[in-house]
Amino acid sequence: ICPALVLLAVVAAMNPTSPGAEGLGAIARRVHGHAAAIAAGLDGAVVHDSFFDTVLAHVPGGAEAVVAKAKSRGINLRLVDADHVGIACDEATTGAHVAAVLESFGTAVSSDAGTPAPVAAIENRGSQFLNHPAFTKYRTETAMLRYLRSLSDKDIALDRSMIPLGSCTMKLNATAEMEAITWPGFARVHPYAPVEDAPGLLKVIADLERWLSDITGYDSVSLQPNAGSQGEYAGLLAIRRYHLDRGDTHRDTCLIPSSAHGTNAASAAMAGLRVEVVKCRANGDVDLDDLRAKIADHADRLACIMITYPSTHGVYEHEIAELCALVHDAGGQVYVDGANLNALVGLARPGRFGGDVSHLNLHKTFCIPHGGGGPGVGPVAVRAHLARYLPGDPLEASSHAVSAAKYGSASILPITWAYIRMMGADGLRRATLSAIASANYIARRLDEYFPVLYTGEHGMVAHECILDLREITKQTGVTVDDVAKRLADYGFHAPTMSFPVAGTLMVEPTESENLAELDDFIEAMIAIRAEIDQVAAGVWPVTDNPLRGAPHTAASLVGDWEHPYSREVAVYPRGLGHARAKVWPPVRRIDGAYGDRNLVCACPPLEAYAD
Numbered sequence: 346i347c348p349a350l351v352l353l354a355v356v357a358a359m360n361p362t363s364p365g366a367e368g369l370g371a372i373a374r375r376v377h378g379h380a381a382a383i384a385a386g387l388d389g390a391v392v393h394d395s396f397f398d399t400v401l402a403h404v405p406g407g408a409e410a411v412v413a414k415a416k417s418r419g420i421n422l423r424l425v426d427a428d429h430v431g432i433a434c435d436e437a438t439t440g441a442h443v444a445a446v447l448e449s450f451g452t453a454v455s456s457d458a459g460t461p462a463p464v465a466a467i468e469n470r471g472s473q474f475l476n477h478p479a480f481t482k483y484r485t486e487t488a489m490l491r492y493l494r495s496l497s498d499k500d501i502a503l504d505r506s507m508i509p510l511g512s513c514t515m516k517l518n519a520t521a522e523m524e525a526i527t528w529p530g531f532a533r534v535h536p537y538a539p540v541e542d543a544p545g546l547l548k549v550i551a552d553l554e555r556w557l558s559d560i561t562g563y564d565s566v567s568l569q570p571n572a573g574s575q576g577e578y579a580g581l582l583a584i585r586r587y588h589l590d591r592g593d594t595h596r597d598t599c600l601i602p603s604s605a606h607g608t609n610a611a612s613a614a615m616a617g618l619r620v621e622v623v624k625c626r627a628n629g630d631v632d633l634d635d636l637r638a639k640i641a642d643h644a645d646r647l648a649c650i651m652i653t654y655p656s657t658h659g660v661y662e663h664e665i666a667e668l669c670a671l672v673h674d675a676g677g678q679v680y681v682d683g684a685n686l687n688a689l690v691g692l693a694r695p696g697r698f699g700g701d702v703s704h705l706n707l708h709k710t711f712c713i714p715h716g717g718g719g720p721g722v723g724p725v726a727v728r729a730h731l732a733r734y735l736p737g738d739p740l741e742a743s744s745h746a747v748s749a750a751k752y753g754s755a756s757i758l759p760i761t762w763a764y765i766r767m768m769g770a771d772g773l774r775r776a777t778l779s780a781i782a783s784a785n786y787i788a789r790r791l792d793e794y795f796p797v798l799y800t801g802e803h804g805m806v807a808h809e810c811i812l813d814l815r816e817i818t819k820q821t822g823v824t825v826d827d828v829a830k831r832l833a834d835y836g837f838h839a840p841t842m843s844f845p846v847a848g849t850l851m852v853e854p855t856e857s858e859n860l861a862e863l864d865d866f867i868e869a870m871i872a873i874r875a876e877i878d879q880v881a882a883g884v885w886p887v888t889d890n891p892l893r894g895a896p897h898t899a900a901s902l903v904g905d906w907e908h909p910y911s912r913e914v915a916v917y918p919r920g921l922g923h924a925r926a927k928v929w930p931p932v933r934r935i936d937g938a939y940g941d942r943n944l945v946c947a948c949p950p951l952e953a954y955a956d
């Protein structure tokens with residue numbers, strides 16, 4: 346959900362954009378040529394005659410020696426068994442590599458062994474591919490640069506606006522944190538590389554396991570899950586296996602409060618648990634009376650509760666310790682969803698106030714870019730009694746792995762390592778306090794314009810707040826969509842819409858925004874409230890006003906203008922002189938629900954491929 350693989354999809358799409366079909370073909374022929382050169386050099390040892398980039402050699406009893414010799418030349422070959430060695434080439438393979446591989450087999454290498462041999466076998470693709478204009482238009486670096494820039498200009502990203510998406514924790518991804526992931530020592534390590542080849546990455550992993558245990562109060566951490574949701578799944582499997590090992594085979598029920606994130610119920614179902622929903626009180630807190638009743642109802646089937654702290658309502662529920670105790674007393678385990686850890690780091694530890702297991706979202710609290718920015722890491726942390734149920738090495742049978750690689754998305758862990766290392770204990774605690782202060786500042790200042798739905802003790806929120814627009818919508822017809830889209834005209838990314846409560850906006854500023862940005866956002870929201878009041882007063886009809894018309898593109902200004910508000914109000918709502926840089930949305934409003942249900946492809950139509 347949050348760790349969308351958009352960045353990887355963009356990288357993968359850009360990879361062939363510059364070379365195009367001919368370029369890819371040339372790369373493929375070169376790779377195959379090197380594989381063919383190895384096959385030719387190995388003479389009769391290759392066990393198959395058709396291959397692309399990988400050959401399998403039969404060396405009776407000699408496989409280990411060959412692999413060791415290659416290793417001494419800086420090359421890892423695959424030890425398949427005592428008699429077989431696998432060799433894979435890729436576009437980074439050179440003639441020197443080919444020669445070194447052949448020497449490892451003890452084969453005399455002729456002087457031209459490294460030259461890709463001509464090949465016929467892979468030339469049998471007749472169909473055309475990559476004939477979308479994007480794969481032929483950008484063949485110079487200048488053209489490519491401008492193409493990438495034009496794409497990124499369509500986005501309101503963190504480089505132009507705060508992204509106050511509640512529950513998502515869109516904080517700064519600092520360049521100093523990100524730089525190391527481009528270093529070959531981290532970026533080019535294969536997920537199955539021998540441990541002795543990755544001492545640096547293993548140090549990063551060991552440090553992180555220790556630091557995250559320290560921060561959360563748990564005893565063991567696995568960095569394997571690739572997302573918070575995958576961490577939930579791994580954590581629930583651990584709970585399930587724990588019960589099964591103790592002979593509690595009937596414990597299959599997972600209690601989840603109605604305020605929970607949708608992933609909680611989905612993960613529980615995937616882990617084979619039955620979901621029972623626990624009600625929330627009018628103030629948004631988990632209803633402990635209903636919890637007691639549900640525990641009594643499901644007594645010996647109770648496996649666990651999944652609870653989010655602070656809750657997805659953005660509040661520290663002060664009964665959390667009692668809630669955990671109730672479940673423990675009934676023989677259940679407590680899963681604390683750690684997605685809101687940005688409100689806890691340095692202040693409280695889920696492993697010490699009642700949790701048995703949590704997932705963290707390194708792509709939220711610990712600075713790995715996410716959403717459109719890339720893949721995530723959702724470590725699962727447990728208390729000692731669950732440690733043996735953490736996911737193991739996927740290369741070992743019955744390891745209960747949740748990912749294909751032992752350390753999941755290991756190559757991005759240096760981001761979190763750098764963040765924690767640079768912040769230190771004191772810095773992390775100050776970040777948490779700043780995030781909480783910022784959310785409370787927004788809540789206090791906006792409450793009279795958009796009432797804050799839930800607050801905890803002393804009227805405080807945690808690190809995010811929910812602005813309730815339902816009454817405004819009822820009275821004026823202006824919806825959360827209208828406000829969210831209008832924010833784009835003001836140059837802001839919208840907050841989270843209709844989660845966890847329909848008809849509301851959830852705002853999470855994080856510690857990364859300075860007071861000027863917070864104030865500018867608040868003033869934009871207040872200005873939008875004044876526009877809503879104009880609709881309420883009948884100045885503008887509910888069907889045609891700057892909110893319903895938002896977002897306004899440059900193209901929308903061209904031609905006749907038949908709206909009851911001016912072009913200037915449409916695109917410069919705070920006047921031409923306002924200091925915030927103008928963002929021009931690339932498209933007007935789309936029908937999101939329609940788009941979700943109907944695949945709309947921007948490619949040339951299928952008929953274009955007909956001939």
Ligand SMILES: *Cc1c(COP(=O)(O)O)cnc(C)c1O
Nearest residue numbers: 346347348512572573574606684
């Ligand atoms: C983001 C989030 C999740 C899921 O994490 P992903 O990394 O998106 O899979 C679970 N619970 C809560 C409260 C969240 O905010």
